[in-house]
Amino acid sequence: MKSEYVAILMTAPSADVAAQISESLVKSGLAACVSSISPIQSLFTWQGQVNRAEEVLLIAKTRADLFGEEFISTVKSAHPYDVPEIIALPIIGGSQDYLDWIREVTKKYAS
Secondary structure (H helix, E strand, C coil): CCCCEEEEEEEECCHHHHHHHHHHHHHHCCCCEEEEEEEEEEEEEECCEEEEEEEEEEEEEEEHHHCCHHHHHHHHHCCCCCCCCEEEEEECCCCHHHHHHHHHHCHHHCC
16 A cells, blocks of 8 residues: 655754754645654664664654655755654554645645
């Protein structure tokens, strides 16, 4: 089953970067909402080294058809990481009122 909506997970190194990404996505209409959770602790391997970092987790809610090159380039343009986390998870259900709201506020990108 293909989902019409997605939740996109991203991490940012600071609240300032997270706010800039969130604002860009919402103001452009690429996301209906971006929630921030901070701080989170990330443990990851980068360039052969195990690293720990305190980060901000962003969760963007949008239509699946909007997750593409424009969405990714919008995030990357505000992001200092060489390889930022940008992953989409399908929303398989939810409050119909909320899903309708996502569609309404992203309507300038109507598919």
